[in-house]
Amino acid sequence: MYGSELAPWAIVLVAGACLVLFGGVWLGGTIGAALTGAGWHPPAFALTTFGTLLTEGTGKLWPDASTVGVTAGIVGLFGAVVAVGVLAGRRVMRFLSRPKGLAGRRELASMCPDGIAARARDLRPSLKGREHLHPDETGNLLGDLEPNGPELRSSFEDVELDLMAPRAGKSTGIAVPRVLRAQGAVLLTSNKSDVYAVTRAEREKTGKVWTFDPQGIAHTPREMWWDILADCHTIEGARRLAGHFVASVNDDQSKKDFWISAAQNTLTALFLAAARGKASVLDLLAWLADPADRTPVDLLRDINMTAMAEQLQGTVRGAVETRDGIYETARQCVACLLDPEIVAWVTPDPHRPQFKPHQHVLTQDTLYLLSKDGGGSAAGVIAGLADATMRAGVVAAERMGGRLDPPMTAVLDEAANVCRISDLPDLYSHFGSRGINVVTLLQSYRQGSRVWGEAGMDAMWSAATIKLLGAGLDDADFVEKISKLVGQADVRTPSISKSKEGTSRSYSYRLDPVLPADKIRALPKGTALLLATGVRPALIRLRPWYKEPGAGPISAAAKAEVAAITERATRSWAGPAATGVEDAVGRWQRDAVSLHKRAAD
Template sequence: MTRALGPKAGWSSGGNPGGWIVLGVCWAFPVLFVIVWAAAWLASLITTGTVEGFGFAFVHHVVVGRTRQAWPNTPTPLVVANTLALCAAAAVAALKAWRRIDARRGDPADPVAALADNPGLDVLKPDMASAQARELRVSLAKRSGPLPDHDIGLPLGDLKRPGGKTGPTLFASWEDSLVTFMAPRSGKTTCLSIPYVLSAPGPVIATSNKGDLWAATAQSRADDTGANIWLFDPQKITYQPQKWWWDPLLGLAGVEDAHRLAGHFVLTVDDGSKKDLWGPAAQDLLASLFLAASSSGRTLHDVALWLDEPAVPTPVELLQKAGFKLMASGLRGAQNGAVETRDGIYQTARTAAKALRDEDILAWVTPPEQPLRRFNPDVFVTTRDALFLLSKSKSPAAPLIAALTDANMRAAERRAERSGGRIDPPLVVVLDEAANICRIADLPELYSHLGSRGIIPVTILQSYEQGQTVWGEQGMAALWGAATRKIIGAGVDSPRLARDLSTLVGQHDVAVRSITHGQGQASEQISLRRQDILEAAAIRALPPGSALLLATGGKPALLQLRPWYRGPRAAEISAHMALAERMIADAANDTADRPRRGHP
């Protein structure tokens, strides 16, 4: 009968301890006599005695008991006491050395040990990452001395080592694009969003469906850079007053820009069948209305009114006057088509543009009654300002968040073209809850070149399937393939993704011991077995605070994420969060005491 004992690291590469035992016994005797001689030498220093030089004669005299010849005039009891003390010290030192070596060696079956030795990660370590940062950013090329972390790149986490230890911090470079999968309450905000907003060396955009990201970083960011903090919060998640506005129609230079803006609205239609059937026509309609309003100095208020009157000729006339004759012809065709078709197109467009029915949302994107600052994306990308875009999941304001994010990224691309290819300092775009509040239709295509422009996107999703609902299977596959750094955190419950990740991590050889019983005898055998470094179940069970990193050009690695509350600025951030939360609570109470719109 044979019984497998499972993966077990042996004492040697073959797993057989016999050779180590023989080797240990052979060396034990010489080491023992060296200790005895050292003990005698120490005793001779204390007393007036002497000790014979170490050699075969000394060993022979000790073995036959001629201590007077081995250490003349030196008390033997003192030599024995010193020998015991030195043996104890040597045993303790050997035990500590063995534990340190064993901890570094690790269990071959342990995925941390299997993934820790990874030369492909050298480019992400501080030294090489700093050198790459100097190459990518002209402003750092002549700076002497070590670079601070916020100039090196975005911190990915600390490399896990065997024995519960961690290695160097790994950094994403200033030409990388990141995609992250993490379940709710698994560290998305504490380990990624907050550290990335604080460490961005240039302008930063951050989306969220809660106020904690703004509360934790806004004041610290303002103190660090002395720049402006822009908060877009039409749904009053933070209850802060509106201090600025943005005109989405101002940057529409032509048909393509109008279609991009319309696409952000159509992508939020929840009814997939309606979006697929009427979506392209609704996008054409919205693009025509946006362009008509933009070319004539009108606002989104006018667009909302035109959507309610399918036969109104005003937008057609404005397009013809502005020289967009083909767009005018297409809009006239949609208005004069079959009633059922026209109504389906207009209803889909109204569903997509439901933000235009909310006065609180329109106040942020139409000229205000009171003078407020106007946000300009072309100016924003030249500063170190921070833009926080807040909205509840799948809310009417989501298209405007996507549009504003897209406008800033396109402004950064234009500036990069004028600056020789990339912007310095880079623009960091942290898209938390991207599938719910910041749906940019061509984000997978943008991922293929944003990094080369100095625009660093960080898309944070709850699951792979969540991305598929927005960009489709092919689009999500393109986003996955274009991301140069992929971070998979705790809570990945997709069986398909877990299996695919297990395959990508790969396999390794693991020593397996087995014992065979038969005819009153037992024999032990050691064999090698190929097995997954990380099984799908192990990927699903990643603990919060840890993550699997897939980096282009290197083997996967296991990371210990770096939450803000374990960093050097924890006390400062905690104080700012407490102050911001009190401000939110006070403002919420004041709002609750006021009569709501439409009520006395």
């Protein structure tokens, strides 16, 4: 019964195949004959023509053409048809394999080239009246919409949060392109020199490059200094700076114990006294080393900060165990300033230019903030300078009428390790409204929760108008939540039933996740799930800098910069008294053995 139903379709299929085969031979042979100079003389389109070709060859049908030319025409035509068919099949398969329920071109029109250009004219007064705009003047490149584009960009009032595992494309697909394409001032934090090496030469063409590298990440010589006490003339500024140092040693801002809170209050008073009393950072460290030193109390009283002076004096006069515990916690928070190599970057130096955040935000200059993570890092200093620069951008925006033009770009790479700004989640939406494009790069949602707490990370997640989720997210609970946010779609399931009367087909519908948790976790490298405010999620393909037009000169400059970093690192490692790296290693090993012996004695 079933075979008899398929027989008519089999006949149609065979007849169609024969027609396509004969038509291809007829047309290909005629084209081949015409191209070889025999003219356009097609034979009759009949079944007898095909029989003649099989029995007598091409000479009977195209007498003035060579057999080679006719055969080449036939083969070429069938090859072209097969190639077009393969390409079309790939496009169809890619379209069919794309999860249903994700946003498409129409829903993302405001992020497509025309929509984002119109938005840029509204946000940037300097662009009004200009007919043609460079794409980088209209917004920040995110990537290409899967499967076939177009490119998508965020506006200059969007703030972004990107979560991707290591080596999933954060640097090559996000950090480097943002720095290279930035229209205004740039701020970048990192614990590696890769983004710096790729972008430094290009940014030098745009403006001055400031490199703040107190721990020798890129082994750059010290060519700048920043007055760390410049914003500590007010209680708010002093408290913010103290908070950055506290955050660098406190793993969870939502769990401040007594010692952490008391240490922050003490550091606030000391920073304020040093700034208003025109003391140095070294003086402040001396005050911390000797709690009985009354100098900071007297300085606070001299500037009529009586309440702050009394509070600090109360801490000093308290129980010895409590006082020593508070001061020891405070000393641990600013322990990085005990390193002369670090403190030299934040104390006045008449032989080097001073970095001034309020001037930087009005230029097209670039500030690289590099620091190691872990013990002994300069994370507190890095966070303080980054915060001072972004707050300077807010002040400049207010003077401009509300928004920076051109906008400022702040890429906070490894923000959870080297740039722990305690109230960053609360400032996120505020930065966006001021034309400060903040991009925070984290390895996972949980990493951010450890730094800002669950409430803080939830606030940052909610405030970010653009969120990119890349490959390698292994937090099962978080990925399951994302799957629910992406939503569900109707899936049609066919059912076939057979009976004596024939075969019947019916369909049922069920709701399935658009992107199950396992598919989100297994996103290929170089792709990301885009969550933009007001539209359904979309799947995009990141655009690494090395695949863009003009990447050749940038790559060559990057290689030269890496070679220079390597040379500086070798010189720094070897030291002036060593003849080579081996001598330096041997010297350090001997010193280590000597130290161990003295400790044992």
